[in-house]
Amino acid sequence: MEKKLDVHRKQxxxxxxxxxLAATIAGSFVLVIIALMIFQLISESYPIWEAEGLxxxxxxxxxxxxxxxxxxxxxYIAGTLVTAALAMAIGVPLSIGIAMFISDAPAKIGGPLGFxxxxxxxxxSIIYGxxxxxxxxxxxxxxxxxxxxxxxxxSIFLFSGTPFGLDIITASxxxxxxxxxxxxxxSREIMKAVPQQQREAAYMLGATKWEMFKxxxxxxxxxxxxxxxxxxxxxAVGETMAVTMLIGNATGISAFPSSFFKPSQTMSSIIANxxxxxxxxxxxxxxxxxVALVLLLIAIVINVIAHLLVTRMMKVKExxxxx
Amino acid sequence: MTTTNEKRQEYRALFKNNVKKRLLVDxxxxxxxxxxxxxxxxxxxxxxxxxxxxGITAISYEFLTATPGSxxxxxxxxxxxIQGTLIIIGLASLIGVPIGVMSGIFLSEYGDNRLxxxxxxxxxxxxxxxxxxxxxxxxxxxxxxxGHFSVWAGAFALALIMFPIVARTTEESLKMVPVxxxxxxxxxGLKKWVITFRIVISAAKGGMITGxxxxxSRIGGETAPLIMTILGSSQFFSSMDVPMDALPLRxxxxxxxxxxxxxxxxxxxxxxxxxxxxGINLAVRYYFGNGNGMIRKLIKQGGLVKK
Amino acid sequence: MTMSTPEQKITNSTDSQIPDTTSHVEKKFKMxxxxxxxxxxxxxxVKNVTMKFPEKSVTALIGPSGCGKTTFLRCLNRxxxxxxxxxxxxKVMIDDINLYDKSIDPIYHRRKVGMVFQKPNPFPTMSIYDxxxxxxxxxxxxxxxxLDEIVEDTLKMAYLWDEVKNDLKKSAIELSGGQQQRLxxxxxxxxxxxxxxxxxxxxxLDPIATQKIEETIxxxxxxxxxxxxxxxxxxxxxxxDYTGFMYLGELIEFRETKKLFTDPxxxxxxxxxxxQFG
Numbered sequence: 001m002e003k004k005l006d007v008h009r010k011q012x013x014x015x016x017x018x019x020x021l022a023a024t025i026a027g028s029f030v031l032v033i034i035a036l037m038i039f040q041l042i043s044e045s046y047p048i049w050e051a052e053g054l055x056x057x058x059x060x061x062x063x064x065x066x067x068x069x070x071x072x073x074x075x076y077i078a079g080t081l082v083t084a085a086l087a088m089a090i091g092v093p094l095s096i097g098i099a100m101f102i103s104d105a106p107a108k109i110g111g112p113l114g115f116x117x118x119x120x121x122x123x124x125s126i127i128y129g130x131x132x133x134x135x136x137x138x139x140x141x142x143x144x145x146x147x148x149x150x151x152x153x154x155s156i157f158l159f160s161g162t163p164f165g166l167d168i169i170t171a172s173x174x175x176x177x178x179x180x181x182x183x184x185x186x187s188r189e190i191m192k193a194v195p196q197q198q199r200e201a202a203y204m205l206g207a208t209k210w211e212m213f214k215x216x217x218x219x220x221x222x223x224x225x226x227x228x229x230x231x232x233x234x235x236a237v238g239e240t241m242a243v244t245m246l247i248g249n250a251t252g253i254s255a256f257p258s259s260f261f262k263p264s265q266t267m268s269s270i271i272a273n274x275x276x277x278x279x280x281x282x283x284x285x286x287x288x289x290x291v292a293l294v295l296l297l298i299a300i301v302i303n304v305i306a307h308l309l310v311t312r313m314m315k316v317k318e319x320x321x322x323x
Numbered sequence: 324m325t326t327t328n329e330k331r332q333e334y335r336a337l338f339k340n341n342v343k344k345r346l347l348v349d350x351x352x353x354x355x356x357x358x359x360x361x362x363x364x365x366x367x368x369x370x371x372x373x374x375x376x377x378g379i380t381a382i383s384y385e386f387l388t389a390t391p392g393s394x395x396x397x398x399x400x401x402x403x404x405i406q407g408t409l410i411i412i413g414l415a416s417l418i419g420v421p422i423g424v425m426s427g428i429f430l431s432e433y434g435d436n437r438l439x440x441x442x443x444x445x446x447x448x449x450x451x452x453x454x455x456x457x458x459x460x461x462x463x464x465x466x467x468x469x470g471h472f473s474v475w476a477g478a479f480a481l482a483l484i485m486f487p488i489v490a491r492t493t494e495e496s497l498k499m500v501p502v503x504x505x506x507x508x509x510x511x512g513l514k515k516w517v518i519t520f521r522i523v524i525s526a527a528k529g530g531m532i533t534g535x536x537x538x539x540s541r542i543g544g545e546t547a548p549l550i551m552t553i554l555g556s557s558q559f560f561s562s563m564d565v566p567m568d569a570l571p572l573r574x575x576x577x578x579x580x581x582x583x584x585x586x587x588x589x590x591x592x593x594x595x596x597x598x599x600x601x602g603i604n605l606a607v608r609y610y611f612g613n614g615n616g617m618i619r620k621l622i623k624q625g626g627l628v629k630k
Numbered sequence: 631m632t633m634s635t636p637e638q639k640i641t642n643s644t645d646s647q648i649p650d651t652t653s654h655v656e657k658k659f660k661m662x663x664x665x666x667x668x669x670x671x672x673x674x675x676v677k678n679v680t681m682k683f684p685e686k687s688v689t690a691l692i693g694p695s696g697c698g699k700t701t702f703l704r705c706l707n708r709x710x711x712x713x714x715x716x717x718x719x720x721k722v723m724i725d726d727i728n729l730y731d732k733s734i735d736p737i738y739h740r741r742k743v744g745m746v747f748q749k750p751n752p753f754p755t756m757s758i759y760d761x762x763x764x765x766x767x768x769x770x771x772x773x774x775x776x777l778d779e780i781v782e783d784t785l786k787m788a789y790l791w792d793e794v795k796n797d798l799k800k801s802a803i804e805l806s807g808g809q810q811q812r813l814x815x816x817x818x819x820x821x822x823x824x825x826x827x828x829x830x831x832x833x834x835l836d837p838i839a840t841q842k843i844e845e846t847i848x849x850x851x852x853x854x855x856x857x858x859x860x861x862x863x864x865x866x867x868x869x870x871d872y873t874g875f876m877y878l879g880e881l882i883e884f885r886e887t888k889k890l891f892t893d894p895x896x897x898x899x900x901x902x903x904x905x906q907f908g
Contacts, residue, residue, distance in 0.1 A: 019516035023433060026425030027442045030449050030487060037460045044463055097359035107714055113360065115608070120367045122604045124544025126571040127593050130578045131370045134586055177366045184363070197751035200709060201814070204747075205765035205821055206740040208349035215764060219755035231451070238453030240547040241575065268455050268547070275459070275551045280467065289459060296456045303451040307444065328853050334780060334822045339770025342737055 038296070045290035048283055056290055062252040064274070064284045071287035073267070075255035077294060080266040082257040083168055083243065084236035087175035091236075092229045094176070095183035100213060102184070103191040114188065121181030129245035132174045137165035137246065140173065145261060161261035166248035169260035174242050179232035186231055190224035190313055191217055227309025234302040238295070244269040267295040371597075378594025381587050387595070391557045391573075397584025401592045403559045404573035408543060408596075410560055411553065411569055414478035415542055419485030420535055426486065427493025427531075428519060434494070443494075450487045457483045458548025466552060474563045476552035481542040488541065492534025496527035533607050540603040544596060546571035570596045660685040660855035661706065661825055666720035668701050668710065675701040677879040678720075683825075683872075688847060688856045690870035690887065692863060694907065698879040699859045700748070700829050706857065707743045707827055708736040724825065741769070744818030745827040749834055750810035752802035752817070758785075759798040761813055765821035780820055787850065788816035789842050808839025815846060826850065828858040832865065844869050863903060867891055875899045 048056055052071055059072020098117060102110045145163030152159040161167070194217050202212040218225070248263020255265040265273075271288050278284040385400055392399025426446070430439055461480035465473055500523050508518035524531070549555070554566035555576060570592055577589035661683040668676040676698040683689050691699040701710075708729055710716040722729040729739050752761050762781045763771075771777060781798065785791040790812040794800070802813060811831060818826060828847070832840040847856060847869045860866050866873050867887060874884040875898075883890060883899045894900040901907055 016515040019514075019519070020433060023425050023429035024438070026422050027429030027433075027439065027490075029422055029426060030442060030446050030490075033460075033483065034445060034449060036464075037456070040460060040463045041456075094359045094363060097356040098363055101356045101360050113364075116367060117360075117363055119601065119604065120363070122540060122600055123367070123370060124546070124571060124596060124600060126544060126546045126574050127370065127374065127597055130574055130589060130593050131366075131373055133578055134589075135369065135373050136366075177363075180363050195751070196712075197747055197749055198753065199712060200745075200747060201751045201753065201817075202764075203709065203712065204707065204740060204745040204818065205768060206737050207768055208345050208737060210349045210352040211345065211768055215753065215768075219753065222755075234451050238451070238455070240453065240455045241571075245575075245578065268453055271455055271459070272547055272550055275462075276554065289463075292456050292459045295453055299451065299453050299456075300448060303448045306451075307447050330783075331822050331853065334776070337771055337773070337776060338741070338766075338822075341770045342735070345768070346735055346737065 038293075041289055041293040041296060045286045045293050048286040048290040051283055052287075056287070057294065060253040060256060062255075062270075064278070064282070064287075066282065069283050071283060071290075072252075073270075073287070073291050073294065075250075075253060075257075076265050076267045076270050076291060079168070079247070079255055079257050079264040080237055080268070080295070080298075083172045083175055083247070083264070083266055084233055086169070086172035087179055087236040088229060088233055090173060091176035091179045091232060092183055095180050095228075095232065096187050096225060098180065098184040099187035099191055100217075103188050104209065114185070117181055117184055120177070121185075125178070125239060125241040128174055128178055129242040132170065132242055133245045136174065137170055140170055141165035145169070149261060157258065158260050161259045163261045164248070164263075166246060166263055167259075167261050168247065168257050168264045171243045171247040171264075171266075174246055175236045175239055178239060178242065179235050182235055183228050183232035186228035186310065187221075187225055190221045190228060190310070193224070193313065194220045221313065223309050224313025227306050227313060230302055230306035230309065234299055234306055237302060238268060238299050240268040240272050244272045249273055267291050271295075374590060374593050374597050377587060377590035378592075381591025382594065386588070386591055390559065395580065395582040395585060397582070397588065401570065401573050401588070401595070403556060403568040404570045404592060405595065406560055407553070407556075407568040407572075408570045410474065410567065411477050411481060411549070412539055412543055414474065415481035415485055416535070416539065417482075418478060419482035419538070420489055422482070423486035423489025423535075423538075424493050424531070426490035427497060430490065430494040431497035432515075432519060432523075443491075446487045446490055450491075453547075454480075454484055454545055455547035455550075458551050461548065462551040469564070471564055472552065472554045472566045474553055474560075474567050477549050477567070477569075480548035480552050481545060484542050484545060484548070485538045488538040489531075489534050492537070493527075493531050496530025496534070497523055499530065500526045529610075536603050536607050540600045543600055543603075544571055546575055658685045659683060660724070661857075662721075662723040663702075663706065664721040664723065666702065666705060666718065666722065668698070668705055668719075669717045670713075671715050675716075675879055676705070679876075679879075679881045681874060681881060681884060683855055683857055685855050686851060686853065687871040688851045688858060688869050689872045689874065690866035691857065691859045691874050691876060692861070692866050692902075693876035693882075694902070695861060697876040699876045701879075702876065703827055703829055703857060703859045706825075707740060707745050709745070711736065741821055742823055743825045743827060744821060744823035746811070746814050746818055746829065746831045748830045750807060750814050752805075752810050752813050754801070754803045756802055757799045758794050758802055758805070758813060761802050762816050762820050765817065769821065781816075784816040784819040785813075787819055787846065788812040789846050790816060806839075808835045808842065811835060811839070811843065812846070815843070819850075823854070825855045825857070828856065830859055830861065833861070840865075863891070863905075875902060877902070 048071060052059060056071060056073055057077065058074055059070070060074050061070040061072045062075070063070045102114045102117070104110075105113065141163055145165065148159050149163045154160070198216040198220055199212055202216040205215070207215055243266050247265060247269055249269060250263040250265055251270070255263070257264045271292055274284070275288050278288055387400060387405065388402040389400035390403055391401070426442070430443055433439060434443070458480045461476045461483070465476035465479060504522050504526055505518055508522050513521075549569050549572050553569065553572075555572040556566040556568045558568075560567055574589050574592045574596065577585045577592060580586065659682040663679060663681045666676060666679045667674060679702055691703065693699050704710055705718050706722055706729075710718050718730060720730070724739055724742055727734070727739070729736065753764065756764065759781055762784055763777050766777060766780060782791060782795075785794065790809060793809060794805070802810065805813060811834070815831070832843050835843065844865065847858065850856060851871075858870065870887045872885065873887040873890045875882045875890065875896075877898055883894060883896045885895075890899065891903050894903055
């Protein structure tokens with residue numbers, strides 16, 4: 001009797017061990033993929049590092065024509081960072097404002113509104129691109145770009161160039177619209193994590209709603225809000241399709257962002273535009289893979305920072321106060 | 324006592340009579356914030372209106388089923404693109420869902436160690452990887468080795484986007500199942516894997532389906548990783564080893580053509596895509612609700628945002 | 631209204647809502663709550679309560695948990711405004727002005743009414759000094775000398791000065807729980823209120839900290855009108871002049887503390903103060 005039980009237990013352990021092993025392998029899959037991905041990108045882009053060295057990152061010349069090959073990705077790196085930064089500058093204040101509104105509105109209004117903003121997140125990038133290219137660009141060109149250009153065009157370099165709607169600022173505005181759902185919903189969660197007693201403390205002192213946010217909510221959630229914004233930055237950096245369709249797709253030195261109204265190029269858009277044409281035999285393909293590697297490393301750094309900040313904030317929510 | 328009533332009156336006299344001003348500032352801030360909300364809603368409204376308004380004129384039985392006509396003719400349809408999108412979603416789910424579910428089980432049931440904490444963290448970071456880089460990875464490990472474009476490469480790239488979302492939603496759903504369920508299983512002498520599959524997962528089904536559907540709606544709109552894996556085609560599916568079409572790719576191609584009729588077809592394809600994606604989102608919200616906070620968590624983890 | 635009112639329950643008191651003030655014939659009332667009812671959605675948390683709070687005294691609200699005493703206290707500062715789906719009916723008068731008058735923003739009144747909450751809630755990212763001066767800055771007081779003076783005064787009143795006078799720049803969360811609560815008292819006093827509402831201010835504290843807070847309350851009543859919610863009957867006896875007993879959202883009996891505890895008129899009150907339920 002006892003022996004039988006023992007055998008049973010052993011079987012138990014064996015099938016559970018297999019189960020645990022399978023789960024562990026599936027869990028570790030993500031780590032393996034990340035490692036393999038970085039290894040692949042490094043090894044496949046190796047020829048370009050060999051040929052251009054550091055020049056690949058600081059060079060501005062981009063020429064895929066055989067015999068005159070030269071690849072410098074600086075304009076695209078700059079294009080990515082500038083459009084992402086502009087998108088942040090426009091999108092983050094909007095997002096935090098929206099988060100404030102929704103976290104404070106009565107459930108009857110806040111619920112559906114939050115849902116609508118979140119629905120923005122469900123719209124695919126390609127549709128933002130289509131809408132941006134065929135609708136938004138035309139209005140933006142007539143109502144914003146041309147007046148600004150006429151006003152400042154000759155005196156301030158930022159507004160020089162021909163406003164055509166396929167340029168840095170249009171791409172940045174579309175990016176801003178695209179990061180709003182992410183940044184505002186994470187910000188809202190973070191503001192919700194501020195204990196109600198903190199708000200009450202501010203109201204008790206006679207604060208208005210806005211003063212309450214300044215006294216109780218913002219200081220408490222600062223870290224998390226920065227994290228949410230950086231998460232938005234990560235999204236903006238990696239975004240491909242909408243940007244590709246709206247940024248004007250310049251190459252080489254002319255893609256270097258110097259005015260709002262100039263066509264440019266980002267790391268992801270140069271890949272989307274040229275990857276299929278690039279011959280594996282030439283340096284063109286390794287160059288594009290090299291761009292992907294740089295893009296990935298930037299994205300990883302941004303997202304690691306963002307996640308550390310957001311999770312730290314979410315952990316703080318329970319314990320920090322009242323010991 | 325240090326402060327007397329007189330002293331207190333003195334202090335009160337120092338208070339500025341600023342309440343009106345402060346309430347005005349408050350009002351202004353409130354208006355600005357409200358304007359922000361409106362500004363955010365306008366693009367959504369405009370997108371939905373434009374897609375519907377322009378797209379509906381393109382939709383016909385022929386448009387939904389035929390192969391694309393000659394460029395600029397305005398004839399033909401998006402049949403291969405719809406078929407391709409369905410095929411690629413199916414194949415990606417075939418790869419992504421089992422890995423995601425097992426990974427979610429690992430995080431939930433064996434998730435209290437250093438490996439799991441790392442997996443959880445990198446899973447979240449991996450979700451934010453630019454999708455075009457995932458496409459390049461699929462290109463390098465499949466297309467380059469096979470020597471030709473492959474439907475499998477596209478499915479693999481999309482599966483990479485899918486599995487971390489499924490993993491995290493599975494984890495969250497399983498964690499919501501009360502420990503007593505597992506204890507009841509243990510008390511019956513059931514094996515852990517039996518408990519997990521028969522008891523825990525059946526209790527957590529709703530949340531898991533939510534996660535899978537939202538992951539599907541996310542990959543359905545993905546474009547970038549398909550460029551270098553399935554390329555796009557104007558023919559119906561014939562083999563895994565030749566280029567295949569997909570809705571997002573077709574929209575991209577059509578939108579860049581300088582013909583109004585092509586752009587109209589682009590809107591038509593966009594309407595089909597958005598109908599499916601928003602439809603899935605609305606259905607998921609309707610059936611599984613916001614009550615369990617799954618949607619929020621997903622958004623927080625990036626599951627809903629297209630690249 | 632078909633609901634029974636406290637008057638009907640107590641036969642030998644003409645008006646349970648005004649404390650039996652035989653000792654002070656001319657008592658001035660600082661704050662008056664008239665027919666206050668509070669709803670959470672459809673549930674009625676507080677039922678038609680009328681209470682008058684005499685100036686410069688401590689009034690305690692006692693009753694078993696869930697009796698509505700905290701809910702009632704919070705309505706005296708319009709703290710329900712922030713609770714979704716809470717609704718308050720009736721009037722709360724401070725110096726003849728109705729707190730619930732729609733034409734007046736609650737901010738005007740909150741300056742007169744300080745509040746201390748059950749759990750200490752200092753602003754965690756601010757220093758001790760900044761916590762105390764937060765309300766003053768809202769009111770446009772910027773003179774450093776005055777701020778310093780008020781910080782010292784209020785911290786002394788809250789019995790915290792001696793413990794923190796040398797590191798006022800220290801973060802508020804580095805203080806112990808009892809110190810944090812006294813900091814919150816100081817923060818509430820800094821806006822120079824006339825009424826101080828306290829919601830079980832000592833419930834999270836150890837006996838020594840509790841004793842200090844009680845000493846503070848006893849001192850403060852020389853100048854303030856204090857209303858304190860407590861579930862500790864000994865505490866009510868120690869610190870209060872008047873006590874109201876609430877049960878299931880109704881005010882059952884409201885009298886001088888000594889009388890309420892020694893000679894309760896209502897059976898429920900008697901049972902409660904004798905510890906037969908609660």
